[in-house]
Amino acid sequence: MRFLVVLLLIYTSFANASDYQLGSGDSIAITVYNEPDLTTKVRINKSGKITFPFLNELHVHGLTTKQLALKIKKGLLGDYLINPQVSVSIVEYRPFFIHGQVKMPGGYPFQDDLTLDKAIAIAGGLAARASKTQWKITRVVNGKTVLLNADVATLILPDDIIEIEQSFF
Incomplete structure (x- = not known):
């Protein structure tokens, strides 16, 4: 029974690709619409962080791509851009x-x-x-x-x- 519970936890935690949690070693592409200088591809380092223009070092370990896009959007909002449109995708797991x-x-x-x-x-x-x-x-x-x-x-x-x-x- 315990094994079945563990399997259900594993399945539900990974059942949807959008629920995938980023971790060290993943390569991601960050795109900010109409801002080519802010569009980049980066590999998450061993400490679970990336460097992004204007925001310096960001801790991304455990975030989904949607959560990271929102974090970057909030960081750029106001001081740098009026309404940044940010998307994050996984280039290599x-x-x-x-x-x-x-x-x-x-x-x-x-x-x-x-x-x-x-x-x-x-x-x-x-x-x-x-x-x-x-x-x-x-x-x-x-x-x-x-x-x-x-x-x-x-x-x-x-x-x-x-x-x-x-x-x-």
Whole structure:
């Protein structure tokens, strides 16, 4: 039952792409309509911050793209622009990691609708001695690290660490 609750929390927290929370390693594009000097692409640094003209350093970790657009709009409003129209989009998601019994372990850029079977394919497929069922995912949910048993249909999120165990038979 506890596992089901964790899965529901994970699903509901990522069910909508607009609910995606920005984090270190994400690359984003910020566009301010009719202001080419304020349009930029930037990668979120390890401390969860970006630098933006006129606003200096902004803490963006944990914000959605809509929340960040509103934060930038409020910062530019009045002193710099009368009615700034700001949009934020994700250019490249932070990676997920896969190790253990796959042909090419490592970190790979996250993609929308990524499931464990697709992640294994990205990593070159299962190695000869890989278990067909012993797959685990380490994930941070609401600030806590959880270990999940996974199957081919399990949804993969950015920052997930996938472990493909070795088969004993």
